[in-house]
Amino acid sequence: MLDKKYLFPEDAVRLIFKHITQRSLSSEIVPIEEAYSRVTAEDIISPEDLPGFNRSTVDGFAVKASDTFGAKESSPAYLKIKADIPMGAIPDFSLSNGEAASIATGGMLPEGADAVVMVEHVNTVSDDLIEVLKAVSPGENVIFLDEDAKKGETIIKAGHRLKPQDIGALAGLGIKDVKVIRKPVISIILTGDEIMPHTEKVTPGKVRDVNSFTLAGLCYENGAIPLKMGIIKDDYNEIKKAVTKAYELSDIVLITGGTSAGTKDLTAKIINEIGLPGVLFHGASIKPGKPIIGGVCNGKPVFGLPGHPVAVYICFELFVKPVINYVFGLTDKNFKKTVKAKMSRSIHSQAGRQDFIRVYLEEHNGEIWATPLLSKSGLIMSLVKAHGIVHIPSELLGILEGEEVFVEIID
Structure with missing residues (x-):
């Protein structure tokens, strides 16, 4: 199946989605120490209330809020100190009207207390008496026992990529293991008589392998396991065997x-021979990366990426990354990091094609300016020097000097 038209990236990706199964990977259970950046396979339910007790958020005195109503510096409220609450201790008493207890940040409130007066708003009259200079309302300076998480509450949904703070929350709830989606394995095959290993000395007409290292890093960043299959000569049988x-x-x-x-361009032919439906599109309306091939072989995505390093990077971001997230069943919204900048020079674009321009950023007089790196897509250093990418939509003929743009930051 070959679409004769050049598709836009979003249409091409949707075409692939139609032929693969969302969340098609199996799951596994791992310790939370190994779950950073993994994608959850099921909803995670809180096994208990968090923090599990009423605790103070400040150093001060636990009180009944009603005992402080109307208190001010000119007319303080006087309370009897009943006890001191050590950190980590469970109070073995309750407060009655007119009583207070000394408490530190994080300490457990005694029965009867519903607020904490900050130590800055208290004067000590004697060892067992204080005057409160500012009233507090019920719940002030207190975290209640289920305020962070309630027992039985869904705290993390399936399809969420776990962040450091998520793992911290799981630890705080006593959760030791979590069910996550298995990391997809992504094979990387380099084809071309001109490519040689990066460890060898370059000879005229040859280039060292750049793409497998870029692609492997992109795989790692997106939660996948790269599997390098080596450098294959432009021979049909050898490429077919590797694929x-x-x-x-x-x-x-x-x-x-x-x-x-x-x-020598055998990729499309081999994809069609591996499985059905085969090639879904050959070419996309983008620059760089126009010659990309996208296909599905019996439910498994197969991409033919251009050989130029910049085009490889752009095509991974536009086509491969969305497919990785799809098979993960990722439900998180993909909000890209962007900054607003002004273009330092005009850029022309072809109507009906999406252009992706590498730029580096500079600040002048409090404004951020984006300078295009107008090198050919075969030059990897333009990506090394770039701070981000400016996307020119298909309906525009370019961007004028001084015009504001959004720059997608390259991490």
């Missing part, structure tokens, strides 16, 4: 090179 093996070993297959028109 077949990668198809068996991985969840997603990436093939770089062999996507443009030419006698």
Whole structure:
């Protein structure tokens, strides 16, 4: 199945979604120490109330709020100190009207107390008497026993990528293990007679492997496991053998090179032979990355990525990353980090095509300016120097100097 038209990225990705199963990966149970950045496979339910007791948020005195009503510096309220509450201790008493107890931040309130007066708003009259200079309302300076989390409450939904604060919350609830989605394995196949290992000395007509390292890092960043399949010469049988093996070993297959028109461009042919429906689109209305191939073989996504390093990066972000999130069943919204900047020079674009311009950022007189890095997509250093990407939509013919744009930050 080959779409003759050049699709926009969002349409191409939706086409792939139609032929794969969302949340198609199996799950596994891991200790929370190993769950950072993993995607939850099920809703996580709070097993208990958190913090589990009424606690003070300040150093001061636990009180009945009603005993302080009307208190001010010119007319303080006088309370008897009943006890001191040590940190980590369970008070073995309750407060009656007119009584207070000394308490530290995080300390447990005794029965009868419903507020805490900050120590700054209290004068000590004697060892057992204080005057309160400011009234407090019920609940003031207190975290109640179920205010952070209630027993039986859904605290984290399925399809959420766990952040450090999430793991901290799980630890606070005594949760030791969590069910997460298995990390997808992504095979990376390099094709091309001109490519050589990065450890070897370059000879005329040859280039070192850049793409497998960029792609492997992008896989790691997006929660996947890269599987490098090596550098394959432009030979049909060798490429077919490598793709077949990668198809068996991985969840997603990436093939770089062999996507443009030419006698050695075998990627589309091999994808069609591996499984159905095969190639879904060959080419997208973008720059760089126009020659990308997207296909699905018996439910497994297979991509043919261009050989130029910048195009590889752009195509991963636009096509591969959304598919990874889809098979994860990720429900988190993908809010990209952006900054507003002014373009330092005009940029022209072709109507009907989405352009992705690398820029670096500078600050002048309190304003941020974006300077285009107008190098060819085969030059990796333009990505190294770039702070972000400016997306020119298909309906625009470019961006004028001084015009405000949103720059998607490259982490």
